[in-house]
Amino acid sequence: MAPATTPVAPPPGQEYLAPSAKHGKGPIAKPEPLFFLPLNIAFYLCLLSHILAAAYAPIPDCDEVFNYWEPSHYLSHGHGLQTWEYSPEYALRSWFYVGLHAAIGRLGFLFGRTKSLEFYFIRMILAIACAASETRLFSAISRSLNPRIGIIYLAITAFSPGMFQASIAFLPSSFAMYTSNLGLAAFMDWQGGSKTATGIMWFGIGATVGWPFAGILALPFILEEFLLATVGAVRPDVWLKFLDGTVRTLVVLGLQFFIDFFFYREPVVVPVRLIFYNIFGGKDRGPNIFGTEPWTFYFKNLLLNFNLWFLLALAAAPFLFAQYMFRLHASTKQTLLRTCTFITPFYMWLTIFTVQPHKEERFMYPAYPFLVLNAAIAFHMLLAYVGSRNRGELIGRIPVQIKVALMAGLVLAAMNLGLLRTIGNVTAYRAPLEVYQALQTPAKANSGETVCMGKEWYRFPSSYLLPDEMRPKFVKSEFAGLLPGEFSEAKVGFGFYPGAWLVPPGMNDRNEEDVGKYTKIEHCSYLVDSYMPDSASTELEPHYILDEETWEKVACSNFLDVSRTSTIARTIWIPDLPMLPEALRRKWGTYCLLRRRRPSG
Secondary structure (H helix, E strand, O other), X not given: OOOOOOOOOOOOOOEOOOOOXXXXXXXXXXXXXXXXXXXXXXXXXXXXHXXXXXXXXXXXOHHHHHHHHHHHHHXXXXXXXXXXXXXXXXXXXXXXXXXXXXXXXXXXXHOOOOHHHHHHHHHHHHHHHHHHHHHHHHHHHHHHOOHHHHHHHHHHHHHOHHHHHHOOOOOHHHHHHHHHXXXXXXXXXXXXXXXXXXXXXXXXXXXXXXXXXXXXHHHHHHHHXXXXXXXXXXXXXXXXXXXXXXXXXXXXXXXXXXXXHHHHOOOOOHHHHHHHHHHHOOOOOOHHHHOOOOOOHHHHHHHHHHOHHHHHHHHHHHHHHHHHXXXXXXXXXXXXXXXXXXXXXXXXXXXXXXXXXXXOHHHHHHHHHHHHHHHHHHHHHHHHHHOOOOOOOHHHHOOHHXXXXXXXXXXXXXXXXXXXXXXXXXXXXXXHHHHHHHHHOOOOOOOOOEEEEOOOHHHOOXXXXXXXXXXXXXXXXXXXXXXXXXXXXXXXXXXXXXXXOOOOOOOOOOOOXXXXXXXXXXXXXXXXXXXXXXXXXXXXXXXXXXXXXXEEEEEEEEEEOHHHOOHHXXXXXXXXXXXXXXXXXXXXXXXXXXXXOOOOO
């Protein structure tokens, strides 16, 4: 059966009676429950998954650290690394979004005084916010579509590697994912009247405070409302609701404008600037200078992060078409329109970003709720077909036990693949979070000491994991692009947060290297480096870990050696058992925090 807002037909021999009726001729069908799982249990299930992510998930994207964790650290602690996007010359990032997280982090000081606790406290709050938005969407799906679709949605959300990583990422695209959950729930839930204004508001907040391109996801719902208003299927006050939602969004945008004006000391509408930079950047500017990927990038990435569920998300439209054409009375035109509205945003988003040359995993985050919804709807339709008892069809002659085993096997396989992928990522790439934690030990760092990064600069997990007395520095490696600088720490005579409005030296929007960002290796008290057995030593990237005369190991962890590990062992977690063939074993390198040896005598 198609997802619908119409009542479920009663079993054979029973007559369906509307809930408002008081009596009837035959036995009354027991109404199907609104929720197969209580809302508090759904929330705790999502929360458990995201809390584990907050505690253990590595940070795979250096943009998350340098564009969000570091500015937040500057607001809270007065120093941090600064990217060119935060230079007032370009002003491509909003202090409003970062400031919200910095304020949350300071609340963490109620529970302890370490910066690492502040780091994990922010992640925990993000986990709670994500779980709350997912529970709201689960509620809307269960009430407005079908409780079974709600359960499938919940299973995908709780066990998919993509959701595990995106749920706690300090990224505008993750924030837009939360607002996508809330906006989709508002447009979906018509009980008690249309919630158009609320839906527009949530998508608008996601586009202004989060990522401006996420506003595209609201278009199918706005078009649906416009169509229904045009043909007279809804009350004419829909136009007032459009206006209401737009005004709410503009109020938030106005607040963001004043916050950014306070920090940049000039009028800036950051979402507009970001759109112009990405679309009209000009020659040797724009996102493509940071790398391009083939059109298959997102298909491979989403297959890794959602496995079977991604394939079902792609199949939602073909399944719906086949059901409408070949299974009579399965869908009404109104139900078909609603379902098409729900499944369109994912296809639209995937198409738009597939044709863009510059691709990154985080660009898909705002559309994750729609991917999960598409997959849940598709699997619901598949279950309805497989569950058919029509003996005139081949599927109806297959024993029920075999069909149940097949469908349960698919769900268990998808969930287990997701868990193995998640465990594999955590165990393979968590080393940076572990080795920097060693610096939190008392007496490890002295005032004025530095921790340096060469080729491992892009895995730096943020200044939150450094003692207050220590500063991160870069040493020259083979990388030849633009590294972050440092926010100005000027205090006297400059007012609040001068690093936000003073123009830093050596910044550009062309990814051109600035040698002023480097420090000499001789000035490094600590150094973080990795060693892979088959890697070549170069003049700019020597094997510091092997130079035991100069450096001593403070803390080391295993780090997956991608070049020597097979594809399947990189894709999912495989236990290191003696009976496994060599091709299935994961190969390891070493990731270390090193300390410069003091001269003897």
